[in-house]
Amino acid sequence: MSASAPYARLLSPLDLGPFTVANRLVMGSMHTGLEDSAEDVAKLAAFLGERARGGAGLLVTGGYSPDRAGRLTRHGALASPALLARHREVTDAVHEGDSRVLLQLLHAGRYAAHRFAVSASRTRAPISPVRARRLTRHGIARTIRAFARSAALAAEAGYDGVELMGSEGYLLNQFLAPRTNRRRDRYGRDAAGRRAVPLAIARAVREAVGPGLLLSYRISLLDLVEDGQTWDETLALARELEHAGVDVLSTGIGWHESRVPTIASSVPHGAFTRLTARLTEAAQVPVVAAGRLHSPDVAEGVLARGEADLVSLARPLLADPALPAKLAAGRAAEVVACIACNQACLDRVFDGRRASCVVNPRAGHETDGDLRLVPTTSLRRRRVAVVGAGPAGLEAAISAAVRGFVTTLFEAEDEIGGQFRYAARVPGKEDYADAIASWRMRLLAHGVGVRLGTRPAAAELAAFDDVIVATGVRPRIVQEPGFDPSSPRPTGAPDVVSYADLLAGRAGAGRRVAVVGAGGIGVDVAEFLTAPSPSLTLDADAWAQAWGVTDPADVRGGVIAPPREHAGAAREVHVCQRKDTRIGAGLGRTTGWVHRAELRRAGVIEHRGVAYDRIDAEGLHLVEEGEPRLLAVDTVVVCAGQESERTLADELAALPSPPRVHVIGGADVALELDAERAVRQAVEVVAAL
Structure with missing residues (x-):
């Protein structure tokens, strides 16, 4: 693979322990849900094989426990002889793609969600339902042997090496931090004692695999928990790991129980x-950078500045398995952009489901026939119209063009993107704009005809063979008096605007605002109205200060109590919902708590279990806890859900000789905005044409 100039460092080869990797791009470890069962080995092989063919120089599997106590769940991934005996299929698939692959060994420690959980000391993690038992000295010896045995099995399965998970708050990290290691024996008396178990495991694994395989260690640079490691302790560990035979130090940031976000789009x-x-x-060995290196440009910059020798991109390679190959071919603008939403990947994994990707539904489903876009063999090229350029319509148009159909995309607005355009204006979701830019370039690359500012009539579409209706949604109107934005306002009454008009810039908001509806959109609107300007996502120093992130050379664990409030909040914002559940209850597990923390810091006032009465010259009238309540606000932003926009579909059905009509995305189902479902449905519909 030849390196094009803009990504010369990213695409340059590197000698790495016993072998050379083709480039500096690592697909870091990420559990997909395909690791746990022997029945899914073929699917895992297809998943990793596609990324190897796409050009990633080195891949790391999701974590496999060396013994039963270390499993994340009772039925979680275990590096057993029976399972790894079948992994030749995985390693062969990667090697056929001319890449290298490591098996990650991960002992969950006190993060294990079962009664066999063990740790350095008897403690319970705040994110775990069980209290872990203290490992005895005999238990420690058994654990060391289990790691060595598992590494030997990985070698027999054809892996190019192993990675030891010593970060993110798992067992090895638990031995290293005073927070979780309260022992008074030789495994915990002092910093040197706390390092003893991870170092013993590294030495045992090196002996088990010999000099011909790569040994990587995932080292925690910043624990982001109280009583975590100091920087001097981290450096001492790194030096001793090198002496123990570790070839690569792969970096990790934060424990899973940390109250500082590390993987959200707002980082x-x-x-x-x-x-x-x-x-x-x-370090004397190569170092892998990780943590919000979401794009090739960011990754190249890290290497250009000498901040690391390799970069780890996990979620971006879910979004686009061909990312390295596209860079090498000078097609960087066509890379499918990761938006770091976590909705279909990490949120799913933490719920015990298979990972996929909002912008790439094939991720984790490479063997599913209903997502395979087979080029047409018909002599007459099918003509396909797609109406609506939100995520569903954009993906449908590109998929149709990939299959070889003559494709025209119609969009009533002057820009593509649909609901993603609104999301991109929310502080912390700037990456959504990258997704729109990627769709725009891929439309061009695949020859899709794009007609913006055009709302086609049903009769105009009759000449097409298929019409895919992706006209999306319209905001739902609250039926109580005064809530319809299009109705005349009483003198002195608050302005009533829809979330769409607010986020599109067609309407503004005053200093006192009520947000009606507290689902995902309502939370986004509240953040839009209260977030500091410029966005903290665009200022790493300001973001670190807001979340209490500091230097581990100064403070153990690298975290202090963050400020309780944003400085200089410009608005008084009330968020109201009919449900009595917590605000943003339906948000994803990995990001919902981040949004709620931001709203608390901004001083947003919550109203739950309310009934809406009316809007008049006094303001917004509610019934809260059985009592009338008046919110004297300047603006009411309505985020009370959506309704499908199906007018065109109904008109097409009424034609004397209608084309085949397919309704997808929000136009099909608008109960909740669900980009993952919409994009997957788009690909499935086109694959079935």
Whole structure:
């Protein structure tokens, strides 16, 4: 693979322990749900094989426990002889793609969600339902042997090496931190004692696999929990790991129980690379950077500045398995952009489901026939019209063009993107604009005819063979008096605007605002109205200060109590919902708590279990806890759900000789905005044409 100039460092080869990797791009470990069962080995092989063919130089599997106690769940991934005996299919698939692959060994420690959980000391993690038992000295010896045995099995399965998970708050990290290691024996008396178990495991694994395989260690640079490691302790660990035979130090940031976000879209790009650079300068082995390196440009910058020797991109390679190949071919603008939403990947994994990707429904489903876009063999090229350029329509148009159909995309607005255009204006979701830019370039690359500012009539579409209706949704109107934005306002009454008009810039908001509806859109609107300007996502220093992130050389664990409030809040914002559940209850597990913390810091006032009465010259009238309540606000933003926009579909059905009509996305189902379902439905419909 030849490196094109803009990504010369990212695409350059590197000698890595016993072999050379084709480029500096690592697909870091990410559990997909395909690791746990022997029945899914073929699917895992297809998943990793596609990313190997796409050009990733080195891939790391999701975590496999070396013994039963270390499983994340009772039936979680276990590096057993029976399972790894079948993994030749996985390693062969990667090697056929001319890439290298490591098996990650991960002992959950006190993060295990079962009664066999063990840790350095008897403790319970705040995110775990069980209290872990303290490992005895005999238990420690058994655990060390289990790691070595599992590494040997990985070698027999054809893996190019193993990675030891020593980050993110798992067992090895638990031994390293005073927070979780309260032992008074030789495994915990002091910092050297706390390092003893991870170092013993590294030495045992090196002996088990010999010099011909790569040994990587995932090292925590920043624990982001109280009583975590100091920077001097991290450096001492790194030096001793090198002496133990570790070939690569792959960096990790934060424990899963940390109250600082590390993987949300609101985290600045490359927020933690200054620490990576510090380790790179001190290390004698190559260092892998990780943590919000979401795009090739960010990754190239890290390498260009010498902050790391390799970069780990996990979610971006879910979004586009061909990312490295596209860079090498000079097609960077066509890379499918990861929006770091976590909705279909990490949120699913933490709920015990298979990971996929909002913008790439094939991720994790590479063997599913209903998502395979087979080029047409028909001599007469089918003509396909797609109406609506939101995520569903955009993906349908590109998929139709990939299949070889003559495709025209119609959009009533002057821009593509649909609901993603609104999301991109919310502080912390700037990456959504990258997704729109990627769709725009892929439409061009695949020859899709795009007609913006055009609302076609049903009769105009009769000449097409198929019409895919992706006209999306319209905001639902609240039926109580005064809530319809299009109705005349009483003198002195608050302005009533829809979330769409507010986020599109067609309407503004005053200093006192009520947001009606507290689902995902309502939370986004509240953040839009209260977030500091400029967005903290665009200022790594300001973001770190807001979340209490500091230097682990100064504070153990690298975290202090963050400020309780944003400085200089410009608005008084009330968020109201009919349900009595907590605000944003339906948000994803990995990001919902982040949004709620931001709203608390902004001083947003919550009203739950309310009934709406009316809007008049006094303001918004509610019934809260059985009592009338008046919110004297300047603006009411309505985020009370959506309704499908199906007018065109109904008109097409009424034609004397209608084309085949397919309704997808929000036009099909508008109960909740669900980009994952919409994009998957688009690909499935086109694949079935």
